[in-house]
Amino acid sequence: MSSRKTIKSALExxxxxxxxxxxxxxxxxxxxVEKKEIRECFxxxxxxxxxxxxxxxxxxxxxxxxxxTRPENLSYIERLCTPVRxxxxxxxxxETLAIVAYRQPVTKGEIESxxxxxxxxxxxxxVKKGLVQEKGRADTVGRPILYGTTDEFLxxxxxxxxxxxxxxxDIEGLLEEEDEGRAxxxxxxxxxxxxxxxxxxx
Numbered sequence: 001m002s003s004r005k006t007i008k009s010a011l012e013x014x015x016x017x018x019x020x021x022x023x024x025x026x027x028x029x030x031x032x033v034e035k036k037e038i039r040e041c042f043x044x045x046x047x048x049x050x051x052x053x054x055x056x057x058x059x060x061x062x063x064x065x066x067x068x069t070r071p072e073n074l075s076y077i078e079r080l081c082t083p084v085r086x087x088x089x090x091x092x093x094x095e096t097l098a099i100v101a102y103r104q105p106v107t108k109g110e111i112e113s114x115x116x117x118x119x120x121x122x123x124x125x126x127v128k129k130g131l132v133q134e135k136g137r138a139d140t141v142g143r144p145i146l147y148g149t150t151d152e153f154l155x156x157x158x159x160x161x162x163x164x165x166x167x168x169x170d171i172e173g174l175l176e177e178e179d180e181g182r183a184x185x186x187x188x189x190x191x192x193x194x195x196x197x198x199x200x201x202x
Contacts, residue, residue, distance in 0.1 A: 002031055008041050011065075021064030021151060060160050061151050068155075096122045097131060101153070101165055105135040105146035123147065131156065 002010070014030070015022050028038040042065045046058040059068045069077060089097070096119050099111050111119050126132040127147075135148040149162065159165065 002033075004041060007031055007033075007038070008045050011038075011041055011045060015058070015065060015067050018066070021059075021061045021066040021155075023064045059155070061154050062161060064151070066155075090122075092119075093122050093125060097126055097149075097153070100126070100132055100147055101149050101162070104148035104162075105138075106148075107138055107144040107146055109144060111147075 010031075011022075011027060014027060024035050024039050024042065027042075028035045031038065042058070042060070046060070046065070049056065049058050053070075055070050055073055056067050057070050058065055092115075095115060096111060099114055100106055103110065103114075108119055108123055111123070123132065127134075130150055130152040132147050132153070133150050135146045137143040138146050154160065154162070
């Protein structure tokens with residue numbers, strides 16, 4: 001059996017090569033050990049990186065782990081990578097994404113009922129960006145597609161699980177306030193903690 005030190009070293013290499021979040025089960029299968037032991041190794045590594053204030057940190061996303069850069073170093077990374085063009089999500093895209101996040105699994109018809117306008121193109125864009133994905137079909141007439149957010153959504157907006165979304169009781173009321181101009185244009189972003197999304201690289 002591999003020592004804990006060997007496993008942690010290998011996990012670092014695996015995360016580096018894997019790129020996307022490395023699932024605990026997949027890692028456990030590699031070592032042929034229990035998932036609990038691998039998760040403990042991941043968490044120990046995460047704590048070690050944090051204690052040493054490394055430029056690379058380990059984030060957990062829905063039971064998987066991956067390397068990310070430390071947020072405080074963003075300005076240095078931007079200087080290195082400039083010029084970089086960013087494409088921000090439109091207000092309609094943010095509103096639609098918020099509805100999906102809070103109502104998931106949800107159909108396009110339900111989204112359109114809340115927003116009052118069609119959302120075909122907006123949904124296509126969110127799916128293309130990897131923020132929204134199909135989650136099955138509803139048990140209603142026509143069996144419409146159900147949509148939900150992705151792990152990419154969690155990563156982009158800084159959540160570890162969907163349970164970390166801020167509590168909003170009445171998303172329809174919030175959207176109506178925006179439409180009527182009674183709320184500041186940034187209220188949706190502030191309430192949903194989506195303001196941290198600076199944009200996506202082209």
